[in-house]
Amino acid sequence: MTEIVSAFGYSVSLTVVLIVAALVIGLALAVMFWLTVGLSIYRSIEDTRRARVRDELQEQLLEGTFDPDFDWETWVAGLSGVERDVVESLLDEYLRELDGQNVERLRELGDALGIADRSKRRLERGGEYERLYALTWLTLLERPENLHAAEFSPRTQRERAAVARLRYESNDFENPREGISLLLEGARSQFTVFGQDTLYRIGTEDPEALLDVAERNYATWPEPLLVQVLVVCRHLAAGVTTEDLSWLTAALEADNEAVREAAALALGNVGWRKDVRSDLFLDRLVADPSPRVRGAIYRMLARWSDQQALDTLLRALENEFDPRTRLLGTEALGSQRDQLPEERATALGDAWTWSHEHAKYDRTARNPGGVRG
Amino acid sequence: MHTLDHAVVQFIVGFGLFVVGFYVLINGYYLCIHVLALLELRDDVRESRWDPPFRRFASPFYPGIGIVVPAYNEAATVVESVQSLLALNYPEVEIVVVNDGSTDETLERLVENFDLEAVEAEVPIDVPAEEIHDVYRSTIYEELLVVDKDNGGKSDALNAGVWLTDMPLFCAVDSDTVIDRDALLELVGPFLERPETAVASGGVIRVANECSIEDGIVKSVTLPKTGLPGLQVMEYLRAFYSGRLGLNRIKGLILISGAFGLFRTDVVREIGGYRQDTITEDFDIVVRLHRHLMDEGRAYTVDFVPEPVAWTEVPSTRRVLGRQRRRWYRGMVETVVTNRRMLFNPTYGRVGTVVMPLFVAAETIGPLVEGIGYLVLPLAWYFGFLDVEFVLIFFLLTTGFGVFLSWFGVFSEVWSFNRYDSPSQIVRLLWYGVLENLGYRQWKTLVAWQGLLEYLKGVDTWGAMERAGFGTEEE
Numbered sequence: 001m002t003e004i005v006s007a008f009g010y011s012v013s014l015t016v017v018l019i020v021a022a023l024v025i026g027l028a029l030a031v032m033f034w035l036t037v038g039l040s041i042y043r044s045i046e047d048t049r050r051a052r053v054r055d056e057l058q059e060q061l062l063e064g065t066f067d068p069d070f071d072w073e074t075w076v077a078g079l080s081g082v083e084r085d086v087v088e089s090l091l092d093e094y095l096r097e098l099d100g101q102n103v104e105r106l107r108e109l110g111d112a113l114g115i116a117d118r119s120k121r122r123l124e125r126g127g128e129y130e131r132l133y134a135l136t137w138l139t140l141l142e143r144p145e146n147l148h149a150a151e152f153s154p155r156t157q158r159e160r161a162a163v164a165r166l167r168y169e170s171n172d173f174e175n176p177r178e179g180i181s182l183l184l185e186g187a188r189s190q191f192t193v194f195g196q197d198t199l200y201r202i203g204t205e206d207p208e209a210l211l212d213v214a215e216r217n218y219a220t221w222p223e224p225l226l227v228q229v230l231v232v233c234r235h236l237a238a239g240v241t242t243e244d245l246s247w248l249t250a251a252l253e254a255d256n257e258a259v260r261e262a263a264a265l266a267l268g269n270v271g272w273r274k275d276v277r278s279d280l281f282l283d284r285l286v287a288d289p290s291p292r293v294r295g296a297i298y299r300m301l302a303r304w305s306d307q308q309a310l311d312t313l314l315r316a317l318e319n320e321f322d323p324r325t326r327l328l329g330t331e332a333l334g335s336q337r338d339q340l341p342e343e344r345a346t347a348l349g350d351a352w353t354w355s356h357e358h359a360k361y362d363r364t365a366r367n368p369g370g371v372r373g
Numbered sequence: 374m375h376t377l378d379h380a381v382v383q384f385i386v387g388f389g390l391f392v393v394g395f396y397v398l399i400n401g402y403y404l405c406i407h408v409l410a411l412l413e414l415r416d417d418v419r420e421s422r423w424d425p426p427f428r429r430f431a432s433p434f435y436p437g438i439g440i441v442v443p444a445y446n447e448a449a450t451v452v453e454s455v456q457s458l459l460a461l462n463y464p465e466v467e468i469v470v471v472n473d474g475s476t477d478e479t480l481e482r483l484v485e486n487f488d489l490e491a492v493e494a495e496v497p498i499d500v501p502a503e504e505i506h507d508v509y510r511s512t513i514y515e516e517l518l519v520v521d522k523d524n525g526g527k528s529d530a531l532n533a534g535v536w537l538t539d540m541p542l543f544c545a546v547d548s549d550t551v552i553d554r555d556a557l558l559e560l561v562g563p564f565l566e567r568p569e570t571a572v573a574s575g576g577v578i579r580v581a582n583e584c585s586i587e588d589g590i591v592k593s594v595t596l597p598k599t600g601l602p603g604l605q606v607m608e609y610l611r612a613f614y615s616g617r618l619g620l621n622r623i624k625g626l627i628l629i630s631g632a633f634g635l636f637r638t639d640v641v642r643e644i645g646g647y648r649q650d651t652i653t654e655d656f657d658i659v660v661r662l663h664r665h666l667m668d669e670g671r672a673y674t675v676d677f678v679p680e681p682v683a684w685t686e687v688p689s690t691r692r693v694l695g696r697q698r699r700r701w702y703r704g705m706v707e708t709v710v711t712n713r714r715m716l717f718n719p720t721y722g723r724v725g726t727v728v729m730p731l732f733v734a735a736e737t738i739g740p741l742v743e744g745i746g747y748l749v750l751p752l753a754w755y756f757g758f759l760d761v762e763f764v765l766i767f768f769l770l771t772t773g774f775g776v777f778l779s780w781f782g783v784f785s786e787v788w789s790f791n792r793y794d795s796p797s798q799i800v801r802l803l804w805y806g807v808l809e810n811l812g813y814r815q816w817k818t819l820v821a822w823q824g825l826l827e828y829l830k831g832v833d834t835w836g837a838m839e840r841a842g843f844g845t846e847e848e
Binding site for chain 1: 425499770791795
């Protein structure tokens with residue numbers, strides 16, 4: 001093996017190349033082995049130490065929670081580093097699960113552990129995840145004052161949602177409109193499900209404010225965000241009195257079928273007023289080229305369930321050529337089955353009998369002791 | 374004769390040079406993938422540690438999931454499997470069990486245990502599957518639907534479920550797979566982050582042999598003590614965990630395990646569902662999704678989520694493992710051949726120009742080249758120009774690098790979710806990383822060649838998987 005390897009004007013013996021390669025791989029193997037084993041031993045020791053103290057700490061924590069005279073400060077001062085970590089993870093778990101008076105005692109423990117102050121520092125100096133962890137702690141502890149005291153403003157949509165959630169859970173907004181504006185004014189990207197849920201919680205307290213903010217801003221939103229807001233509107237309490245729902249009806253004309261679908265479902269919920277409905281060209285809507293959108297329109301009409309809507313829906317279903325969309329429509333009609341003349345229901349064919357029978361099984365399973373029908 | 378000798382020598386020398394070049398290319402690719410996996414894992418771990426302060430079960434924004442379970446002659450386990458699925462933590466699920474023409478008592482066991490009744494109405498939609506005899510509803514579980522149909526194979530059964538579920542997402546699950554209780558809540562993550570573009574996400578498949586499982590929950594995770602399942606743990610960690618994480622980093626995930634994957638129902642229906650004439654339907658469906666969505670110019674994502682885990686029993690005998698791996702190899706070749714238009718085609722972006730060609734080179738051609746190498750060595754020795762010293766060093770280098778990549782996978786596991794939490798298990802796992810190079814790897818090259826021959830002969834059977842069953846605490 002005396003060959004010479006030449007590259008880039010250099011010549012080296014093949015033996016040297018192989019020896020260098022072997023050394024590099026050998027070194028990499030040694031490093032990887034000790035790194036893996038070392039890390040495994042470290043994590044195992046940590047887990048064992050945590051497991052050893054967990055039960056006892058849990059007992060003491062519960063005792064302190066139910067005893068108003070228990071001194072958290074003294075207790076926390078006697079904890080080791082590992083014990084403090086375990087207590088913080090228990091605290092996180094209980095704050096998410098418990099409600100009522102006990103939670104206030106747990107929040108006092110959070111203060112004794114210095115979590116709120118630490119979170120303020122993390123907000124000012126940490127990276128995105130550090131800031132999200134901090135906002136989560138402040139939400140669980142309901143300490144918006146630490147947010148206000150920090151030199152911090154949200155930089156991402158997730159942080160914006162986390163700030164809104166903190167202030168919502170802490171009753172820190174003067175009114176729901178403030179929270180809705182924080183989430184939606186100037187928003188340029190979609191939310192995660194956490195942000196969408198936060199918008200829903202705040203919007204539920206004042207649906208008119210949500211519809212109003214949406215009406216003023218919807219044209220500036222990217223389509224995925226618009227769809228999310230429309231989906232939230234679908235879940236709001238029905239019966240809003242907002243005068244202007246033109247942005248919702250305009251969304252029915254969007255090019256994107258996801259927007260049209262979400263708009264139809266939202267209108268099914270909030271478009272209960274006769275004047276809103278009379279503005280819509282129902283016959284044109286049920287002729288939408290997208291089966292997905294037509295399915296949503298059928299559900300909207302079934303939700304309204306006035307005579308005009310039902311007539312339009314039945315007419316459309318009789319002419320519906322896509323079997324799955326027809327099925328969607330008949331399923332939506334399920335709750336109005338008693339209002340339908342039998343001959344019109346029969347005209348819907350297999351889709352009607354199928355959805356009718358499945359609705360019966362749904363009711364039976366929900367109420368196993370009851371009578372089927 | 375002299376000319377023949379010369380030709381053989383030329384071939385062997387040329388092949389040797391090709392092997393060295395090929396080795397450098399493939400291992401460079403693997404190294405990149407594993408480094409990318411580590412970066413991806415860092416982000417995933419940080420993300421998984423952030424638990425937003427809201428109650429997921431009270432949120433109306435989690436999309437419903439239809440769990441589609443194809444069942445063929447699963448009478449022994451089907452009731453336990455369905456009970457385990459009914460206990461999953463997720464706001465809205467529909468479980469669609471498709472009895473694929475079982476010849477045992479699979480259907481009877483389901484009817485009896487879940488109080489099923491046949492729906493009288495005709496199915497009002499066309500389902501691209503073998504004839505459906507009956508659809509059953511449970512009178513005690515609203516979310517359970519059982520479809521009884523003629524036998525048509527796994528893809529056919531999956532299609533029946535995909536067409537009959539009402540849910541916007543569906544999860545394809547093998548009936549012998551145990552899913553972690555919260556796995557769906559994690560697996561749905563990409564669909565919550567990017568509801569308009571996410572089309573598929575896959576979780577981690579782990580080896581359940583010797584783990585103790587009670588009431589459909591993995592109570593303790595144990596590394597198998599016997600060699601063959603242990604070697605497969607190592608393989609799963611490297612290929613199904615680290616490898617997929619790396620591909621996810623470059624938005625090039627082309628395979629989601631059939632035992633545990635979540636898909637957008639309407640998009641899968643759009644491409645006609647699972648292909649009935651394939652034996653690796655999981656690989657085929659993901660590649661076709663890429664192809665279809667890129668052909669249509671639509672924005673989409675296919676994601677790998679490292680935390681949700683599904684547990685499956687792997688073969689513990691060489692005979693059954695060989696049968697499984699030959700089937701995987703056949704299916705891989707078939708899918709690659711079917712979708713060959715994607716290879717080196719810039720229309721398919723990074724998937725077509727980088728991921729698929731390197732995947733084919735590494736996973737399809739790699740074992741074949743290695744197999745030829747083992748034949749060429751004695752030939753070279755016979756002709757008297759085998760440089761034994763070079764071959765030995767080359768073997769040690771390639772093996773050393775292979776072990777390094779395997780250990781990289783183990784390190785990723787320890788650093789992130791650390792399911793094998795005892796250091797002694799980790800040391801054993803590292804040992805498996807060495808051991809697999811001594812016989813197992815060479816045996817797999819033989820299996821690859823057998824798989825190729827079966828593909829060329831048109832073999833299209835699945836072969837039965839023989840299972841020992843999951844252990845319980847008492848055992």
